[in-house]
Amino acid sequence: MTSPAEIPFKSFIQIDRKAEIPVFIQIANQLIYAIQRNLLLPATKLPGTRILSDLLHVHRNTITAVYNELYAQGWVEIKPNQGTFVSAELPQHENQQKTVLTNHYPSQTGFPFRRSNLLDNPFEITRCDYVLNDGVPDVRLTQVDDIARFYSANMRRSSNRKKMGYYNQDGSEYFKSQLAHYLNLSRGLPISTNNLLITRSSEMSLFIISEILLSAEDTVVVGELSYFSANMIFQKSGAAIKTVPVDHEGIDTYALKALCEKQKIRMVYVTPHHHYPTTVSLSVQRRMELLQLANQYGFVIVEDDYDYDFRYDKQPLLPLATADTGGMVIYVGSFGKSLLPGFRTGFIVAPDNLMREMRKYLGIIDRQGDILMEQALGEMIEDGVIHRHLKKSLKIYRERRELMTDLLTENLGEYLQFEKPAGGLAFWLTWKKPMNLLKLSQQCAKSNLFIPKTILYQTHHLTGMRLGFGSMNDSEMKASTGILKMACKEFNL
Structure with missing residues (x-):
């Protein structure tokens, strides 16, 4: 936080004025507990005595006593002309590890709830340079200046x-x-x-x-x-x-x-x-x-x-x-x-x-x-910006469709069949011989091409893939189809 005054001290410091324990000891103990729970991290600057006394509604001398007590125990350090800070090196008890307690958030609920396997995220993340998809536009073609304007x-x-x-x-x-x-x-x-x-x-x-x-x-x-x-x-x-x-x-x-x-x-x-x-x-x-x-x-x-x-x-x-x-x-x-x-x-x-x-x-x-x-x-x-932008984009997508048609025919024509789509941003490919598409995708991943499971379709009667071309430029299409060709060769189709 930018200012020690922004730390919510009243949320973890509660004073019981009827207790036998002196108020300054109550405050000091609760500050120590906050440090142990990592609510106050090492090197955190604490408020000045006047600010904290006003915040907790106690006398300024009480806060002075609190800081002196914490300093004596090694929980804070006082820097002249700078202020009071949580110690970078926290104290240890004899024959014990550091008293700092790790404040873990619960990893599981304490109550049951309904789970859905149907809604498991089907999308995968990859670090491959080349990624196939089901036919999405190329965001690089977006006229960002028009949108921003x-x-x-x-x-x-x-x-x-x-x-x-x-x-x-x-x-x-x-x-x-x-x-x-x-x-x-x-x-x-x-x-x-x-x-x-x-x-x-x-x-x-x-x-x-x-x-x-x-x-x-x-x-x-x-x-x-x-x-x-x-x-x-x-x-x-x-x-x-x-x-x-x-x-x-x-x-x-x-x-x-x-x-x-x-x-x-x-x-x-x-x-x-x-x-x-x-x-x-x-x-x-x-x-x-x-x-x-x-x-x-x-x-x-x-x-x-x-x-x-x-x-x-x-x-x-x-x-x-x-x-x-x-x-x-x-x-x-x-x-x-x-x-x-x-x-x-x-x-x-x-x-x-x-x-x-x-x-x-x-x-x-x-x-x-x-x-x-x-x-x-x-x-x-x-x-008319939408119309003009779409018209420019369609010209590029049409050219990419033609190039992908040529690349698929040249590199993969012996392995699969397809028809050039009249519209959209994807081809539908079916293999001439059955093969394991998951293994094919794993083979391609070794060569830096990611093929997500969501575009693969495999049944007893069909081996198919929906191959998007819209998001790839010429060099990306050439590299991707080249890798796919090498992977098909590995399977001796």
């Missing part, structure tokens, strides 16, 4: 001062208005601000949806391969996960219908624009079939459109939510994914009656919101 302007704006002083889980109405307009123009969603909920991430969006819509023993249907975080959230709500096959047209709606005929389905989770992890798009025919099934069997469709903005070759298919006339689709997305992580937001689009309930839950888990960031993002939409 808009954010600092909102910080300085006097009209925003009042907004900093109160909780606002509903967020910035200005940002929601701009975002609603943006989603209308870019994704064909004819919504108002009443249909929007701003969250911190897609995962928070899915959590709120699950809390409201799912109960124990409900059934949620996902693709046979699906997003692991979403599955964790659904299972945490007590829901049972059922899977349906995924092929080159997306999830198999025929298999979904057969499942609906056997049991009650509460929710179907889909990533139709680019299925996670295989990157295939749900065909137009299957989109219509999925909506028909939802209306027929009454299940909720949660449409996670996690990478809509990243498209290269053709016009994207509009979200399922644009064709939903029965109010069966909840649309989940993210905004600002090409920006720094702290400036990205999640959002939910849903009918107004469900949105009112969602705002209650958001008010509990994120009451304060981030009004200034939302104001800045709204201005970046209105000013």
